[in-house]
Amino acid sequence: MAVQILDAGLLTQHPARPDRLRAADWALRGACSARTSNPLLRLAALSFVARTALGSDHGVAEMDHVARECGVPAAALPPLLEQLVAAGILMTWQAALDTGLDGEVSWRLGPKGLHPRSAIEDAN
Template sequence: MLSYLASALPHSISAEARLIALQCALRMDSRMRVRLPRGILRSIRISTPRPWRELEQARWLRTLHSTRPGEVIAELWDPALLGQSPSRPDRQRAADWALRAGHGARTAGEDALLQLTSIHLAAHSDPETGRGQAEADRMARECGVEDQNMPAALDRLAAIGSLTQWQQCPTTGDVQWSCAPHRYNRTANTDG
């Protein structure tokens, strides 16, 4: 889903809006509607309407009036999502997994970019060893950041202990890393 959103969303979409888009895409129903409890938005530390407006301006979704306090309802406008997603129970598990995968950056008080980067790293890491590798430009594109800003994000994740180490191969440009051990179960993967 991270790969799909990287191609479906404009490059200018912020990391906050990308986190919302990821949760929406993974939690949508067959009518392409999603109900997000405010608790989920609080857990990813998004409390402003700005990311929603970004997604509306990009014509990716439309927010709807909710009759229940404490939730946001949206209608997704990207019909290709239906072909990108596995079954709804699998997507629900992936959405919950993504919340846990970004948890380390959230508890350290870090921003949405680091949450999204943590999710990307976890999705591309071997669950047994915590090691992973990805093309630097792909990683930056999926996290919605300029290539030159990715090293700073990785350094910040290393500083808070989410990464034990990372390096960029000078010949291929690939980024290799080792993640710190996590307590969440990688039963669902948001990559793809």
């Protein structure tokens, strides 16, 4: 099987350096807000903060997608969410009761999970 990209414009698109800097700065600030030595919690914190719209403190996503991003099986996601609540990253979370682990999870960010302000954005 061979795949060919027909839109040559896609091959020439590269994010601008300021965009990459802003994204890296934001990701590091988001992950560092977890203030934990547990890399799994830091990765999960980054995942939930990134999935929460800017200016909002709550979000919804498919449980299996979030579990995959965090590198855990879907069955291990509820204990991980409880650890995020204990760390102050999430205030609350809830899984859709009718669909089990294949459904959606909703959450509300805690005080340590709020979107970080970027130093690059502060300079602009």
